[in-house]
Amino acid sequence: MVKAIIIPNDQPEAYRRKGYSEKERESYFNPQGFFREVHWLGWGEYPERYYARTEIHSLPLPYQILRREGRKKPFDKKHFLELIYEDQKATNLVRRIDPDIIIGFNGNWSAALSGYFGRKLGTASVSSVHDRFTSNESVQDVDQLICVSEAVRDSCLELGADPKKIQVIYEGIDLSLFCEKNDRDTTFIERRYPGNPKIFTLGRFDPIKNIERTLITIAELRQRFPNIVHLHGGVGAEKWESHYTALKNRLGLEGVTHFIGTIPQEQLPFYYSWSDLFFLPSYSEGCPNALLEALACGCAVITSNRKSMNEIIQQGQNGLLIDPDKQEELTFAARTTLNNPKLKQSLKTTAARSIQKYGRKEKEDKYVEIFRTLILNTKRK
Numbered sequence: 001m002v003k004a005i006i007i008p009n010d011q012p013e014a015y016r017r018k019g020y021s022e023k024e025r026e027s028y029f030n031p032q033g034f035f036r037e038v039h040w041l042g043w044g045e046y047p048e049r050y051y052a053r054t055e056i057h058s059l060p061l062p063y064q065i066l067r068r069e070g071r072k073k074p075f076d077k078k079h080f081l082e083l084i085y086e087d088q089k090a091t092n093l094v095r096r097i098d099p100d101i102i103i104g105f106n107g108n109w110s111a112a113l114s115g116y117f118g119r120k121l122g123t124a125s126v127s128s129v130h131d132r133f134t135s136n137e138s139v140q141d142v143d144q145l146i147c148v149s150e151a152v153r154d155s156c157l158e159l160g161a162d163p164k165k166i167q168v169i170y171e172g173i174d175l176s177l178f179c180e181k182n183d184r185d186t187t188f189i190e191r192r193y194p195g196n197p198k199i200f201t202l203g204r205f206d207p208i209k210n211i212e213r214t215l216i217t218i219a220e221l222r223q224r225f226p227n228i229v230h231l232h233g234g235v236g237a238e239k240w241e242s243h244y245t246a247l248k249n250r251l252g253l254e255g256v257t258h259f260i261g262t263i264p265q266e267q268l269p270f271y272y273s274w275s276d277l278f279f280l281p282s283y284s285e286g287c288p289n290a291l292l293e294a295l296a297c298g299c300a301v302i303t304s305n306r307k308s309m310n311e312i313i314q315q316g317q318n319g320l321l322i323d324p325d326k327q328e329e330l331t332f333a334a335r336t337t338l339n340n341p342k343l344k345q346s347l348k349t350t351a352a353r354s355i356q357k358y359g360r361k362e363k364e365d366k367y368v369e370i371f372r373t374l375i376l377n378t379k380r381k
Contacts, residue, residue, distance in 0.1 A: 001036040001037065002034065002035050002036055002037075002100050002101075002375065003035060003036065003037040003038075003039070003097065003098065003099045003100050004030070004035040004037070004038050004039070004099055004100065004101050004102070004103055004371075005038075005039045005040075005041055005094060005097060005099040005101075005102045005103070005117070006029050006038055006039070006040055006041070006054065006102075006103045006104075006105065007040075007041045007102070007103065007104045007105060007110045007113050007114060008029070008040065008042075008105045008110070009105045009106045009110060011042065011044060011046060012046070012048060012051040012052075012056075017235055017262055018235075018262065019262045019263055019264045019265050019268070020265060021264070021265055021266070022051065022052045022053075023052075024174075024265055025051070025052040026052040026053050026054075027360065027364070028052075029052055029053075029054055030053065030054075031363075031364035031367045031368055032364050032365075032368050034368045034371060034372075037055075038053065038054040038055070039054065039055050039057060039097050039099065040054040040055065040056040040057065041057055041059070041090070041093070041094070041113070042056050042057060042058045042059065043059060044058065045058060046058045057093055059089055059090050059093070075108050075109055075136055075138075077109075077112045077136065077137065077138055080109060080112065081112060081113075081116055084113070084116065090113075090117075091117070091120060094117045094120070094121065095120075095121065098121075099121075099123055100123065100124065100375045101123060101124040101125070101126065101371055101374060101375055101378075102114045102117050102118050102123055102124070102125045102126075103125075103126050103127070103128075103371075104125075104126070104127030104128070104142065105127070105128055105130075106127065106128075106129065106130065106131075106134060106135070107127060107129035107130075107131075107134065107135025107136065107138060107139045107145075107156065107159075108134055108135055108136045108138050109138065110127060111127035111129070111135075111138040111139055111141055111142055111145075112138035112141055114126065114127050114141070114142050115127075115138070115140075115141025115142045115143075116141070118142065118143065122378065123378065124143055124144075124371075124374035124375050124377075124378040125141070125142040125143050125144075126142055126143060126144040126145070126146065126370065126371070126374060127139070127142045127144075127145060127146070128145075128146040128147075128148070129145055129146065129147050129148065129152050129156055129286075130148050130152070130286040130287070131152065131284070131285070131286040132151060132152055132155040132284060132286065132307075133155075133284065135152075135155060135156060135159060136159060137159050137160055139156045139159050139160070139161040140159070140160050140161055140162070142165075143165065143374055143378065144165050144166075144167065144370060144374055145161055145165055145166045145167070146166075146167055146168075146169050146367070146370065147166055147167070147168050147169075148168075148169065148170060148171050148286045148287035148308075149168065149170060149286060149287040149307065149308030149311055150168055150307065150308065150311055151286070151306075151307030151308040151311065152168075152286050152287070152308070153166055153168050154307075167366075167370065169363055169366045169367065170287050170292075170312075170357075170358055170363070171286075171287040171288075171289050171292060171358065171363065172358055172359055172360035172361070172362060172363025172364065173289060173292045173293055173296060173355075173358060173359070173360055174359075174360050175296055175355070175356070175359045175360070177265070177266065177269060178268070178269050178272075178292075178293045178296035178297055179269060179296060179297060179298075179352070180269075180272075180273050180297050180298035180352060181269055181270050181273035181297070182273075185270055185273065186270050186271075186273055186274040188270075189231075189270060189271065189274045190274070193229050193231060193258060194229065195227050195228060195229025195256075196225075196227050196228070196229070196276075197221075197225055197228055197229075197276040197277065197338050198228075198229055198230075198231075198274055198275045198276045198277075199218060199221075199228065199229070199230040199231070199275060199276065199277050199278075199279065199334075200230075200231050200232075200233075200271055200272060200274065200275035200277070200278050200279075200294075200299075201214055201230070201231075201232045201233075201278070201279045201280070202232070202233045202234055202263070202268075202271075202278075202280075202290045202294075203232075203234045203280070203282070203290060204234050204235060204236035205234065205235065205236025205237060205240035205241045205243075205244055206236055206237070206240060207240070207283075208282060208283050208284055209281075209282050209283075210281040210282055210283055210304075210324050211232070211244050212244070212247060213281055213324065213327050213330055214232075214279050214281060214330070215244065215247055215248055215251055215253065215257060216251065216327055216331075217279070217327070217330045217331045217334055218230045218251075218253060218256065218257055219251040219252065219253060220331045220335075221331065221334055221335060221338070222253075222256060224335060224338075225338065228256060229256060229258075230253070230256060230257040230258070231257075231258050231260055231271065231275075232257065232258070232259050232260065233260055233261065233262070233263040233268075233271065234261075234262070235261055235262055241259070244259070245259065268293060269293075269297050272293060272294050272297035272298075272299050273297050273298065273299075275299060276300065276338065276344065277299070277300050277301075277302060277334055277337060277338065277344075278294040278299040278300065278301050278302070279302050279303070279330070279334070280294070280301070280302075280303040280304070280309065281302070281303065281304050281322065281324045281330050282303075282304055282306070282309070282324065283304070283306065283324050284306060284307075285304075285306075285308055285309060286308065287308050287311075287312075288308075288309065291303055291309060291312055291313075292312070292355060292358050294351075295312070295318060295319070295351040295352065295354060295355040296351075296352060296355045296358075297351075297352070298348045298349075298351050298352045299348065299351055300319075300337055300344045300347040300348050300351070301313065301318070301319035301320070301347065301351065302319065302320045302322060302330065302333045302334060302337070303319060303320075303321060303322070304321065304322065304323075304324040305321040305322060305323055305324075306324065309321070312354075312358075314354070317347075317350050317354070318347065318350045318351045318353075318354040318355075319347060319351065320333045320337065320347070
């Protein structure tokens with residue numbers, strides 16, 4: 001019986017706020033049901049014992065210390081692991097579970113713990129790394145790193161990771177769910193938010209998502225398209241939501257831009273299909289699911305020319321790339337596409353064809369092969 005310990009970056013409630021179902025997270029934590037048991041090592045007071053077919057074990061004190069220090073200064077791996085060593089509760093728990101593999105879900109404290117417990121028990125350790133800016137030297141600690149893009153791989157190499165221990169596996173999406181819907185399927189959105197042209201954006205309220213330039217673009221497009229409508233899905237810190245709501249109002253976009261909150265995964269394809277354009281002008285992304293989903297649903301996409309977006313988009317073929325620092329580029333790309341139906345249709349037609357290699361099954365096959373190989377090649381103590 002193959003057992004795994006997972007050390008996620010979020011609590012279950014955070015995944016719910018992002019619109020993920022338990023079934024989707026089950027596939028994320030246990031691809032293809034490869035593990036017979038999955039134990040979630042949680043660093044906080046968790047109100048539930050089970051989630052997505054994992055058993056949650058709460059260890060609140062180390063989490064509180066981690067969060068307090070993480071907000072005031074950079075993560076001190078040495079001090080954090082000293083606290084884990086002195087407390088022993090986590091180590092004793094891991095020994096009782098006796099896993100075959102320990103899996104982290106970021107490139108900082110989760111990777112540090114995966115590597116620490118792996119060395120203690122002689123157990124295989126692996127961590128998936130999903131963004132470029134929250135990782136630290138902990139990426140050196142595990143037996144295997146899975147990076148979601150070449151951009152993330154490059155950042156791990158800069159932090160001292162062994163290139164022989166890195167494999168790039170792009171995010172995978174459910175291509176049976178994310179596919180283009182017909183106009184009849186999206187009439188519920190049309191009725192609630194009438195207007196034309198239709199712009200859709202998705203992402204948490206955060207400056208890295210470049211929401212400010214998106215709103216300015218909508219305001220500028222409105223001069224040419226007075227009936228434009230813009231929907232933005234996602235949540236985030238209250239201060240940033242308040243900031244962008246105030247900006248929206250200053251730009252005169254009441255009744256034009258609508259912040260509609262979390263959209264459940266199963267409803268997202270209808271919003272992508274509803275739109276004439278999908279914007280993702282982020283300053284940085286690991287491997288954005290939203291971009292993959294939008295392409296799979298046949299969206300005309302405008303996104304940043306930064307890594308990793310430029311690994312997925314071929315300029316002028318399955319999308320348009322713009323410099324996220326230049327307001328005029330986003331506005332020009334949007335106006336040009338809306339004024340050129342042939343260009344818009346060409347982008348939409350190529351989008352869905354370009355995304356087939358990003359299917360979830362392909363991703364899970366690669367993950368399972370890594371897990372199997374690591375377990376077989378790791379000598380247990």
